[in-house]
Amino acid sequence: MIDLSHITLTYPDGGEGRLVAVDDVDLSIAGGETVGISGPSGSGKSSLLAVASTLVLPDRGSVRIGDVEATTLDLRGRARLRRERIGIVFQQANLLPSLTTLEQLLVMGELTVGRRRRRSRIDTRIRAVELLEAVGLDGHLDSLPAELSGGQRQRVNVARALMNEPALLVVDEPTSALDRQRGAQLVELVVELTRQYRTATMLVTHDPGVMARMDTTYWMVDGRLAPTRDPSGPNDRDDHAPIERTRTG
Numbered sequence: 001m002i003d004l005s006h007i008t009l010t011y012p013d014g015g016e017g018r019l020v021a022v023d024d025v026d027l028s029i030a031g032g033e034t035v036g037i038s039g040p041s042g043s044g045k046s047s048l049l050a051v052a053s054t055l056v057l058p059d060r061g062s063v064r065i066g067d068v069e070a071t072t073l074d075l076r077g078r079a080r081l082r083r084e085r086i087g088i089v090f091q092q093a094n095l096l097p098s099l100t101t102l103e104q105l106l107v108m109g110e111l112t113v114g115r116r117r118r119r120s121r122i123d124t125r126i127r128a129v130e131l132l133e134a135v136g137l138d139g140h141l142d143s144l145p146a147e148l149s150g151g152q153r154q155r156v157n158v159a160r161a162l163m164n165e166p167a168l169l170v171v172d173e174p175t176s177a178l179d180r181q182r183g184a185q186l187v188e189l190v191v192e193l194t195r196q197y198r199t200a201t202m203l204v205t206h207d208p209g210v211m212a213r214m215d216t217t218y219w220m221v222d223g224r225l226a227p228t229r230d231p232s233g234p235n236d237r238d239d240h241a242p243i244e245r246t247r248t249g
């Protein structure tokens, strides 16, 4: 469970003033729920992700991850919270080139002091193998990143993000480097794993097809977040006559 309340984030605007990147945003995500956020470039989506993942402190507002209020923690406390409760998947997999698929996950396990204290090496290994099975990479445990396709690398990325049993999974444009089919497979995987591991999943995308797979969708404009039932845009078309779509060709 994650709860963002009245989040405002500003940056210096290069002059005397401040640019409001996130403007009084409220957002709650339950364990097992996927939330998609879309909107025009520069509307504040990445800034909101940065606040939710505690990489950036908001000017105002509250960020609750599980039962922890992140805005009261110092830099070290937030780093620890991220290690223990937050999984982050960026556009690029950023795997360590000299480590095998299995080792990418074991390293994460080693870093985690964890709510349950440090897991035994055996438990860490079991979880890593289990996750790699879940993402369909159990046949590639000993492969190096260079030996994997882009889609496979992104699946290692997702498995690695889940290594620490995160309460929150933050996913930024996961399909932008993948072709349509691999992108769709990756999103299905994120949806499945969200249910299986009961993470609160927050995903930013420009792709209406990806938005359509999310449980709840929001549209962001000028730092403000509005719920939408139409994954391709801000208009809630339920209030209007259904749009006839004609297929040609």
Ligand SMILES: Nc1ncnc2c1ncn2[C@@H]1O[C@H](COP(=O)(O)OP(=O)(O)OP(=O)(O)O)[C@@H](O)[C@H]1O
Pocket (backbone or CB within 6 Å): 011, 012, 019, 020, 021, 039, 040, 041, 042, 043, 044, 045, 046, 047, 048
């Ligand atoms: N570090 C920063 N310093 C100053 N301004 C910033 C900084 N990061 C972002 N901004 C500005 O804040 C606003 C929101 O940016 P943000 O990157 O959050 O938007 P976005 O919706 O994620 O865009 P995109 O879809 O292109 O990734 C933009 O006007 C951007 O120029």
